[in-house]
Amino acid sequence: MSDANEAANEPIAVIRTPISLDYHxxxxxxxxxxxxxxxxxxxxxxxxxxxxxxxxxxxxxxxxxxxxxxxxxxxxSDKGTVVTFSIVRVPSENIPLELPYITINVLLDGADTILIHVLDAKLEDVRMGMRVQAVWKPKEEWTTSTANILYFRPIDEPDASYDSYKEHI
Amino acid sequence: MSPTLEKALTAPHKLEYTYKRSLGPVLSPFFTALRDRRILGVKRRDGRVMVPPKEYDPDTSESLDELVEVSDEGVVTSWSWVATPRRQQPLDRPFAYALVKLDGADTAFLHVVDAGDEGNMETGMRVKARWADETTGMITDFVFVPA
Structure with a gap:
């Protein structure tokens, strides 16, 4: 358990105290x-x-x-507009993405609520209003899970106007 | 309700907080001593010994740092039998949670008594630590058994 204390003669300075809640x-x-x-x-x-x-x-x-x-x-549609974004440079357990990566609040076309997802783009390219589309797993791997969408990618469309998404920021 | 009612989908969902806890100047020696199969308490100014040790006097709030070793044997002052242990509890067979006042300590602390059967438990009974073959500096490095 206490991998921080593997050296047998080092004082134990830290212990792991995980809390796990198992729901159905x-x-x-x-x-x-x-x-x-x-x-x-x-x-x-x-x-x-x-x-x-x-x-x-x-x-x-x-x-x-x-x-x-x-x-x-x-x-x-599985196309939408980047409303806001964040560049993540701090690792988190349970998120296996390579750092840095981009998270986006994306407003799907036709929706009035935002979806939080990951964008595969150059850090310097991401911007509010950027048009993006979902990248899906291969069809034969689809299940009843939102994980069917792997991430979003930029598409070659003009940026959406600020007015079109400003109430969702 | 909808005439198109279908059975709802269900799935296991595990929510986990992967905390690490920094032990500080009093609990670090306590856990380190467990690895060496020793139990430490802390002495208050009036001479009473608290096990497990605390960094501060609960009455006066003064800092405490005088660690003393106590026995790994003691007396059960209160207990509760766990007849059907749950998955995350420390033993996979019936056991007692008990307050144990170790010889040399003035407070009792909560731990496990591996007594086999509820009939073997009694307030006032003597218990002693049974240490794991390999200790790692965890509170689970030992359980109590009837002495």
Missing amino acids: YSAGQSASRFLRAIAQGKLLGQKCPVDGRVYFPSRGACPQHGVTFGDEVVEL
Whole structure:
């Protein structure tokens, strides 16, 4: 356990005290539908019947108005716009990406909520408004998991206007 | 509800916090001593010994640093039987959590008594540490067994 203290005669200065919580997670009806759709390569959102905003991923009810979304779903593009980004230079356990890497808040076309993901681009190229598209695993590896999307990559489209995403920053 | 109700998807989900704890000037010697199969307490100004040791006097808040070795045998002052241990508990068979006041200590501390059967447990019973074959400086380097 105490790999920091391997030298048998060194004083023990640090101990590991991990805390682990083991859940059996039930996705519920709405998220299950979302996950079954992503296994087919489809990205489902749901529209709030009160203000028409499209929530992604789909969920059972509107967090703002408390109304149920029912069965109607909206299929979204796997293209979107970088709303904000961060360059990660500090390693984190459980994230096996090579440093530095870019995380993005991406607004998928047709959605009104942002998705947090990773962007494969040169550090100097990433910018707000950049147009990006999801890169998927090979189709035969798709499962009911958001991990079907590996990362996003830039695409050759003009940057989105600031007004088009400013309320999502 | 929806007429298209399908069975919800489920999956295991493990949430883990991989903490490391810096021990400081009092607990570092305590854990280091465990590796050498010795148990240390700390002496308060009035001479009472706390095991496990603390860095500060709980009444006066003054700093404490006088470490003293206590026995690895003592007396059970209170206990609770764990009939069906859970996966992350220290033993995979029934055991007791007990407060054990070691000889030379004035406080009892919580540890495990590997007593085999609840009928072998009694407040006031003597217990002694059974040390692991290979100690690493963890609180799990020993359990108590009836003396």
